[in-house]
Amino acid sequence: MKAVNICIALAMLASRLPASDDPPQSEAAKQGQRVFSQSCGFCHAPDATGTGQAPNLLRSDLVRHDENGNLVGPVIRDGRPTKGMPPVRLSDAQISEVIAFLQWRLADADRTNPADPHAYSMQRLLTGNAAAGKTFFDRQCTGCHSASKDLAGIGRKYSPAQLQARFLYPADIKKSVTITMPSGKQVTGTLLYQDSFTIAIQDPDGWYRSWPTDAVKFQVRDPLAGHLALLPTYTSTVIHNLFAYLETLQ
Numbered sequence: 001m002k003a004v005n006i007c008i009a010l011a012m013l014a015s016r017l018p019a020s021d022d023p024p025q026s027e028a029a030k031q032g033q034r035v036f037s038q039s040c041g042f043c044h045a046p047d048a049t050g051t052g053q054a055p056n057l058l059r060s061d062l063v064r065h066d067e068n069g070n071l072v073g074p075v076i077r078d079g080r081p082t083k084g085m086p087p088v089r090l091s092d093a094q095i096s097e098v099i100a101f102l103q104w105r106l107a108d109a110d111r112t113n114p115a116d117p118h119a120y121s122m123q124r125l126l127t128g129n130a131a132a133g134k135t136f137f138d139r140q141c142t143g144c145h146s147a148s149k150d151l152a153g154i155g156r157k158y159s160p161a162q163l164q165a166r167f168l169y170p171a172d173i174k175k176s177v178t179i180t181m182p183s184g185k186q187v188t189g190t191l192l193y194q195d196s197f198t199i200a201i202q203d204p205d206g207w208y209r210s211w212p213t214d215a216v217k218f219q220v221r222d223p224l225a226g227h228l229a230l231l232p233t234y235t236s237t238v239i240h241n242l243f244a245y246l247e248t249l250q
């Protein structure tokens, strides 16, 4: 790979320049660091050097040769679901910021270890504290889950990478909706379709039924809303602890 060799050569050249402090971090890179630690750091480690579950992005040719998101953007948007990398919903601006952060990390890693830009702190495994995770779980999660019921054996059911993906991005769960007809009669079913004019459900007998939205009252419930609303409130320490705890549910 010629391009990689040139990168290494440039990095080695740079290393002969007078030692400087960390490369300056642009505003975009700072912003990207926040987005990254929130959305990616749990799997790839907050400094992008990887964990036992996801690769070191500082060793990724794809990251190194990205130009304006042409290589990394599609991986973020589409994920590699069969390989433990879920699609992550970020705006185009956030994707650019994440890439600015990764490039800043690369520049720093090359400077720190110019002979082998790939060797930078490779070993980083998930080292959460399961006991702390259990305390958090008992406080925050037992409203909807139980370690002895729905999540029993979850650590055995999924590989660590799958479990992370399930926890961060549970499979699409259907919304349920209760329709109240003008007569007062109610029917609850699975939401199939909704726009400004029409609402359609599959009723408990399996039938497709639809109404004009102005003819009925309806209340939609998203079972995942609570789960998803919590995610952005976790720090990566909390997530690592929770994950260590979930892994003990064998």
Ligand code: HEC
Residues within 6 Å of the ligand: 036, 039, 040, 041, 042, 043, 044, 053, 054, 055, 057, 059, 060, 061, 062, 063, 072, 075, 076, 080, 083, 084, 085, 086, 088, 090, 098, 161, 164, 165, 168
């Ligand atoms: C649930 C864990 C998880 C999360 C969250 C996650 N990734 Fe990944 N990522 C992975 C795994 C596992 C792979 C390796 C997939 C494979 O083997 O192809 C990967 C691969 C990648 C790759 C490809 C590396 C290469 O050289 O092939 C990039 C780039 C990447 N992730 C960036 C990100 C970014 C940026 C985010 C946040 C926006 C993110 N990932 C969030 C697990 C994750």
Ligand code: HEC
Residues within 6 Å of the ligand: 136, 137, 140, 141, 142, 143, 144, 145, 150, 154, 166, 167, 170, 171, 173, 223, 224, 225, 226, 227, 230, 242, 246
């Ligand atoms: C407001 C309810 C709610 C809260 C609170 C909640 N979840 Fe969930 N969670 C769900 C729902 C609904 C699903 C999707 C249904 C399913 O897959 O079991 C889900 C899915 C999951 C899954 C994937 C399960 C599987 O079998 O794929 C894990 C793991 C999980 N939650 C862990 C947690 C943890 C840990 C917490 C606390 C930090 C938490 N959840 C908080 C509702 C919630």
